[in-house]
Amino acid sequence: MVVDTEEEFDWSAPVEPRHTAVDHMAAIHRVQDVFDELDVVPSYLVSYSIVAQEAGFRPLVPYVEAGRAVIGAHLNPWATPPHREQVNAVNSYPGNLPRELEAAKLAALCRQVERSLGIRPTVYKAGRYGTGPNTAAILEEQGFEIDISPAPAMDFRADGGPDFTRHSAQPFLFGQSRRLLCLPNTGAFVGWLHALGPDLHPLLEHGSVARLRLPAIASRLRLLERLRLTPEGYTLAEMRRLTRALLARGQRTFVLSLHSPSVVPGNTPYVQSDTDLAILLQRLRSYLRFFRDGLHGRFVTPDALKAELEQLAVQ
16 A cells, blocks of 8 residues: 655646645545554655655654554655756656756655654655656665556656556566566556557547547446556546456556545545545545455555565575
8 A cells, every 4th residue: 555645736737846735744644544444554655845844744653653654755856856957747757867866866855754754765656657767776776675666557658757558567576686676556458458458548549539439438348448556536446347357367466556635635636525535535445445355355565565575485
């Protein structure tokens, strides 16, 4: 269970360094209560704005100290010093930055996490899922163990981001020493035509074709859907359908995620009212119960999973 724990900003507007508000963290208990109810230990992957302000990191302290949550790093470049780059859509993906600057920003984030929470993070998620050609080497150099950046089935090339349409949702080892564990966000093409998803879905969404509502028709007929494991923008039925489809393909590790600003209406497109918030929390609760009780799944932290996989490798 991963929470992208970050500042509040207008998702429909260009990113700006001045957007650093973290007022929603006073209500982070709304999701933590769900986690506690179901014995889930979430990973709060914190941005610089969160750990640089008392109002951002202080609400997390009791959960971390009680072992009810763990902390990782979430690098949003526009909100993280040093500020040497032009702030634009392309540079909002940290992997697009020059190697030295990507590394410097991640180091600054880690230092601030240590100052505020006394923790050296080993779990990483790039802001906007923006890994790049230097990311693996930087993570190794800075002592990270796990990367949760890739977003399978998604394509962010329209504004300069990476293409994950052919990326597997399965965990794998990577890096020069093959010791880094990648735990991709759970997402996939599902339906009768899922194998054609990477090629077919972009055609269905293209201009004049999209106006014919073919993606919606393909989804309703269960021919092809692009689904992600998150209560933000996806129904419980869709989340369950994605999970069952991946289980049938041999997937056994799932990453469920959401964004911390969604705990207060008006911060994200997914939660614009109290009703939206209640629906999101119930959807989260229901999915976790389905995973635990319906599928006999287990909840583990990324570090605990990596330890289990390493133990299995030596047996």
